[in-house]
Amino acid sequence: MVQYSKTRLDASFAALSDATRRGVLEQLGRADASITELAEKFHMTLTGMKKHVGVLEQAGLVTTEKVGRVRTCKLGVRRLEEEAAWIESYRQLWDARFDELDKIVEELKQKEKDDGE
Structure with a gap:
């Protein structure tokens, strides 16, 4: 089985485990947004949204840039190939077990x- 960076997988899956963070990724997939815009969209405080964005940023799924007083968020350059490959390896394992x-x-x-005959 392929070796994966446990720390990276842990950070990615922890970031993706929250519905709000998944929603933020969906939103940023449509357009970049400020933390204020995201907080309003998800009916959260700025502090709460900053924490969610921080988790996504640590996992490399989001990047932020501060210009003046506005911090703009966009999707990170890191894609989820390693995570998808990890999931796929287990999907194949379970498919084989179910076939058996x-x-x-x-x-x-x-x-x-x-x-009976």
Whole structure:
């Protein structure tokens, strides 16, 4: 199995574990926004939104730039390839297990059918 940066995965999944932070990423996927705009959109205080943006920024999913008194947020340059690959490896593992389970169930059904005849 491929080795992944545990710290990076932990930071990414922690950032993505919150619905507000996922919403912020969706919003920033449409257009850059200031922390004030994001706070208003999500009906939060500035302090609360700053904390959410900070978590996303630490995970590399968002970048911010301060011009004067306005801090603008945009999607970070880091994509989620490593996280997607980690998820895919487990999806393949579970698919294989379910395929094996399907075979066993079919064998049991066939045996039950043969025994009934």
